[in-house]
Amino acid sequence: MSLDVAALRTHFPSLTTGVAHFDGPGGTQTPVQVGEAIARTLTGPLSNRGTTTRAERNAEDAVAEFRTAFADLLGSRPEGIVHGRSATQLTYDFSRALAKSWRPGDEIVLSQLDHDCNVRPWIQAAERADVGVRWLRLDPASAELDLGDLDQVINERTRLVAVTAASNLLGTKPPLARIAAHAHAVGALVYVDGVHYAAHAAVDRDELGADFFACSPYKFLGPHCGVLAADPELLEVLLPDKLKPSTNDVPERFELGTLPYETLAGATAAVDFLAGLAPASGSRRERLVAAHHLIDAHESRLRGRIEDGLAGFGSRVTLHSKAADRTPTLFLTFADHDSADASDFLAGRDIAAPAGTFYAYEPATAIGVARGLRVGLAPYNTEAEVDRLLDGLAAFLR
Template sequence: MSLDVNALRARFPSLTTGVAHFDGPGGTQTPIEVGEAIARTITGPLSNRETITLAERNADSAVAEFRTAFADLLGSQPGGIVHGRSATQLTYDFSRALAKTWRPGDQIVVSQLDHDCNVRPWVQAAEHAGIDVRWLRLDPASAELDLSDLDEVVNDRTRLVAVAAASNLLGTKPPVATIAARAHAVGALVYVDGVHYAAHTAIDRRALGADFFVCSPYKFFGPHCGVLAADPELLDGIHPDKLAPSTDAVPERFELGTLPYEILAGATAAVDFIAGLASEGGSRRERIVAANELVDQHELRLRRRIEDGLAGFGERVRLHSRAQDRTPTLFVTFADRDPADAYRFLAARDIAAPAGTFYAYEPARALGVTSGLRVGLAPYNTDAEIDRLLDGLDAFLR
């Protein structure tokens, strides 16, 4: 089997504009099914959750279906699925709640590979709690985390390790399971930023060793929101600040205020859309895993085509994405040209490949760059679009 890209593209109204979208790491385009689910839910009947009226039951169903869908997507349990406005908001909330248990002498560990949403909330929480921060360092030459001192960095004082499952800048997929095993050996929790990872890989939260796994549905065809997955038993021991009359039930105790039921329905539709990419039968979880295998084959082939094309430009282009295991996301700089100029040049040719560092503050500092061009693939990209991208870069460099 192979991915039917033409059939997939037909479900995305935005792709009829002719723009070649290589901006998926910042947010993918959205299929019609997701938009229809949002519209259908918000036009109701709809009200706050309860079980008496149809409007109440519709809201309650939207929440239950959302939790079940993301349990299937993330290899987790419905009772441990938490909705948030964004991955950043969820991480700030959980960092504050967990920091209540930290004491002098404790430490946390963060990574130089991560988007700042999985760095700054933890660093700031540690500062407020008066505890130390240790770092997993990025090797710029290999674009890999240097884990040679893992056992020294993650030690008996460590309470939590925060690490990305994949870098949104470089695509690097570090050995999260190895890091998590060390963390668990010393009794530490593991908080995994899966925002970029979830767009390209079938997720098994338990196999990764992630006590907490956070992602953003708008990176994989859904609406703008965040999702956190954890064991319900773990969540039951965490006590966030909340309103006095609001429920203390898990996972609702972490969801402050009325939920956006239409957004939850759109996110559920995105999960179903992914499952639908696999024509074989089986459970939704099984179809999600099969669909990700098809997507991975397609994206890997296109990524190699881009890499071969970039190699043909010689020293004029530097590819920083070099890790052995990585997503189809390429970060490049130019010997004597501004990446922002390349971004504008390509945009004039209806090719969307943005420039910047994309909130990857620590990786950019480790690389010694202030900006680069990021080319990120999504399942709807085609060979013809790769040709347009490489021709556009060739014209820019000339």
């Protein structure tokens, strides 16, 4: 089996514009099924949750279906699925809840590979709680985390390890299970930024060793929101700030205010769309895993095509994405050109590939790059689009 990209693309109205989208890491294009689910739910009947009227039941169904869908996607349980406005908001909320148990002398461990949403909330929480911060350092030469001193960095004082499952800048996928095993051996919790990872790989939260796994549906064909998965039993011991009359049930105690039912419905539709890319047999979870195998094979093939083309540019282009295990995201700089000029040139040819560091402050600082061109693949990209990209870069460099 291979991914039927031509059939997949027919569901994306935005792809009819002729623009080749290599901007998926910042947010993918959206299939019509997601928009229809949002509109159908929003136009109701719809009201606040309850069981008496049809409008109330529609709201209840949107929430229940969302939790079940993301439990299937993330290898977790519906009772541990938390909705948030974004992964950043969820991380801020959970950093404050977790920091309530920290004491002076405790430590947390952060990663130089991470997007700032999995760095700054923890640093700020650590400062308020007067706890230390240690780092998993990034090796610029390999684009990998240097884990040679893992036993010293993660130690008996460690209360939390926050680390990405995949870098949104470099694509690097660190050995998460190994890091998590060290953390759990000393009684520390592991908070994983899975925003970039979930767009390109089947997620099994337990297998990864993630006590908390955060992701963003708009990075994998859905609407703008955030999702966090954790064991319900772990959520039970956390006490977030909340309104007095609001429920103390898990996971609702972490969802502040009325939920956006239409957004939940759109996110559920995105999960169902992904599951539909696999053969129509087995459970939704099984189909999602199979679909991600197809997506990975397709995106990896296109990534290889891009890398082969970039190699032909020699020293004029530096590819910073070089980890052995990584997503189909490539971060480039140019010997004699500004990456912003490259992005503008490509945009003039209807090729979307943005320039910047994309909130990945720590990895960009570690590799010494102020700005680069990010080329990110999504399931709807084609070989013809890759060739357009390479032709565009060649013309730019001329």
